[in-house]
Amino acid sequence: MTSRKSWRRVDGVLLLDKPTGLSSNSALQAARRLFSAAKAGHTGTLDPLASGLLPLCFGDATKFSTDLLAADKTYETELLFGLRTDTGDADGTVVMRCPVDFGLAELEAALPRFRGPIRQVPPMYSALKRDGKPLYELARQGIEIEREAREVIIHELRLLDFSGDRCRLRISCSKGTYIRSLADDLGAALACGAHLTALRRVAVGPLQIADAVTLDHLAAIVEEDRTGWLLAPDALLQSLPAVYLEELAGRRFVHGNLVSSDAVPGRCRVYAENRLLGLGEVDGQGNLQPRRVIGAR
Known part of the structure; x- marks a missing residue:
């Protein structure tokens, strides 16, 4: 058994x-x-x-x-130029082949247009939903629908290595950025197509x-x-300021009650007696509102 x-x-x-x-x-x-x-x-x-x-x-x-x-997320990725795939990565089917006839200078000249705020069309092979159905399910059926471009921010786009038809990049970006779409767009800018052959996430916040x-x-x-x-x-909360409460105020907080605080307005991590109580938010009137709490042990 x-x-x-x-x-x-x-x-x-x-x-x-x-x-x-x-x-x-x-x-x-x-x-x-x-x-x-x-x-x-x-x-x-x-x-x-x-x-x-x-x-x-x-x-x-x-x-x-x-x-x-x-x-924000940070990635190190490898791109192969000259081949475009339907998924934007090596798992997909090749849909375009082009000669690669640019050099290092042309690649470096193309990168600046992808730094800072950019507009990006999400790939069909993504978990985004349309009418409750993930786009990748539609894509597997051969259906492609129009997707609205949305703004993302590329904080860092640094060339790590370039050799013939391959390059390695370090990318730090905002929430919602698709590295596969970035690779596809860079390939289009260089008029030869490209797709990801490797992707490694090295930082989250x-x-x-x-x-x-x-x-x-x-x-x-x-x-x-x-x-x-x-x-x-x-x-998970280290980017937020810490607020420390006295024992009585801490008990009120974990039971969902407002407590007074002179902290700067905004979200914060809340402690009492050296124990994390949860996530709170201070309003403009000095009220600390519980948002998510950890119950007493």
Whole structure:
């Protein structure tokens, strides 16, 4: 008889170095099993083709997983020029072949137009929905619909290497940026087409790939040692100012009540007695409103 998994309460943030070929949900479930975590979630998906930083949340940290969705992301990517695919990456079908007859000077001259605020058309092979159906499902049926261009911000677009028909780029960008679309647009600007052959996410907001761990490493160590890789739940909130409350005000906060605060208006992470209470927001009248709270233990 097969024994059932014994789940336990685990609270914290795991910075996972996701391998290629694995979906974000599959990576999440594998990590969840390694920690025997009763509750788990992620902070946004990373394509199976891509590797790199995938912050995972366990227990209390899942309450703040959406707060990292709006964070800037940083990638290192490789492009192959001369071939355009229907997905914008190496998993797709080649739809155009062109000779590559530009050099380093032409590539460097093309990059500035993709820095700063730009308008970008989302790819058909994306999880965006139209009438409740993901665009990639329509694309697999051979259906292409018009998509509205939207503004994203490319904070950094730096050439790391160029050799013949390939280049490597470092890209720091705002929420909603599609690196596959950026590659496709750069290929169009150089009149030869291009697609991604590799993509690695190296940062999400203040979180860095240097602090991440692989599933293989976690599997190779005992469960007690794995907890050493967990960050506190407020690792997801470090970009917000901290507000510290007295014990009584803290109890009122976790029960959903307004408390007074002289903090600067805006969102904040809230503590009392050296414990994270949750996420709050201060209004212009000095009222601290609970937005998401962690219940008393």
